[in-house]
Amino acid sequence: DAARSWGGSAVLGVPPMSNCRGFPHSLLHQDGSREQGTNILSIDLGLLNNETTNIDDKNVIQFIRFPNWSSIAAARFAHDHPEVIRQYWQNLSRLIEQDLPDFKDNFRSCTGNYPFQVPKTDNTINPNNNEGENFNGVMFSSRWLADDMGLTQSRDVLRRLVETAHKQTGFSNWSPGDWWVIVLADGDGMGNYVSGAKLKEYKHYILTDQLDQSSQQVKGFEELLETKKRMGPATHVGLNRALLDFSNRLVPYITEKRFCGKVVYSGGDDVMAVLPLEDLPEFLRSLRAAWCGAEDPQQEFHPKGGYWYPNQQLEGLPDRAHFTMGEGATMSMGIVIAHKSLPLPTVLDNLWTAEKDRAKKLHGATSGMEGTGNREQGTGNRQ
Structure with missing residues (x-):
């Protein structure tokens, strides 16, 4: 095609x-x-x-x-x-x-x-x-x-x-x-986030130390804490904001400001980027951390409560907390290391195979563990 x-x-x-x-x-x-x-x-x-x-x-x-x-x-x-x-x-x-x-x-x-x-x-x-x-x-x-x-x-x-x-x-x-890299990343189990299946009990979201004692003594309060949180409009807004910050803010910054790459596509939980081979290991670590709000490998952000806070003003980013998908969020990634002589359709076919047919089928890719696609490597001599 x-x-x-x-x-x-x-x-x-x-x-x-x-x-x-x-x-x-x-x-x-x-x-x-x-x-x-x-x-x-x-x-x-x-x-x-x-x-x-x-x-x-x-x-x-x-x-x-x-x-x-x-x-x-x-x-x-x-x-x-x-x-x-x-x-x-x-x-x-x-x-x-x-x-x-x-x-x-x-x-x-x-x-x-x-x-x-x-x-x-x-x-x-x-x-x-x-x-x-x-x-x-x-x-x-x-x-x-x-x-x-x-x-x-x-x-x-x-x-x-x-x-x-x-x-x-x-x-x-x-x-x-000679050699370049293309990465295709996709969030795991996104349907569970949208439906609310990933939500925990209210006790994980209510800051009881911020409530006065009289509120905590109301009948049914303890039962509420043990009740699973429901997916409502505010939670949907938070989910959308996390996807927006990731795809529109963090992915372009990491790819094109932190590393020598170029964003092909970034929308929601889907990412496609190209970059030099030397940048690949640290790029993957940074992308993974930005997705789930983990420790930033390069210490430009500090994580807190599911947010990524810039440690200083960063080029192209607002000086505010950035929403992330939070602890436990994972991505499946297809990675192709290609020679410049390899036709692009061949590279893309291997890329989709690595991400959808391999990474997504690895153990845990849909249940919370990270899946990473196998490498497909093109060969050829410098022309």
Whole structure:
């Protein structure tokens, strides 16, 4: 299929059997407002028809707001070592100027003018957003770089130049733009939360030390404390607020401010995000803690009473307590570690299999224990 959807609220469109690398032939963009609780990631294939839109590859860059897979893969390395990224770009630029002089301007245009589209990385590489001082991961792939440069001949030459630039920069037989990760997370047992089956007795919610003695001596008070709490409008509001804070506040902050990732979709208890492999372990720990209000692995929040309180003002977040799903809430996660050469439809098929057919079927995934999807790994050589 060219598209998959979650509950009608988000659509990820992909051309069949395409690498969907994002630049410039796949126009990935995000629409919608996080404040409204909906993020939509789509590929507008109509914009790719130059005959109807009169948009060429040089102008289409302004519409792209989603990273290509090499940019995602290299985002953490570029953030931590921007000077190495600049050195690699300079090495490759010099080689292209020597061996492919007619395409030197094309190379500089499609690499130096286009950012990673990963906020944390771009803020490090080009904090003042100066024109011509950006980089993006397409320069690590000779195949994608050839497409963006409009190179129909001499592709073998460009491949040799890319490999030479890797060696000159010290990458040897590896590349920071090879492997990326996609995570699909879904809250466990959400129907039980909505129906009230997860609620405990009133004694867990009533602060008896805040009540005067006369109120506690009213007939039936002890019986009330042992009665299971009922699901009412106020509890529904609290549940909705927890899902809203998680998907609209905490997920974007953790993914794009704390780590070098990008949110694909975040709504309610459903999350899809892409990120570099280096960030995966700590990202999963942070996401899990934000969901259930546990101890923050990076100590930017402190948990109390099912809320997450910022320890200081954090970029993009209001300075207030954030609702969480509370102690005992769990998530099932499908995780795919993919090579940049693996077609996106293949990655997505494995992702849904990992989350729905594996993680959700692990012991405890629907009864309170955390389920984590097995890894599906694509293979391939750097092109």
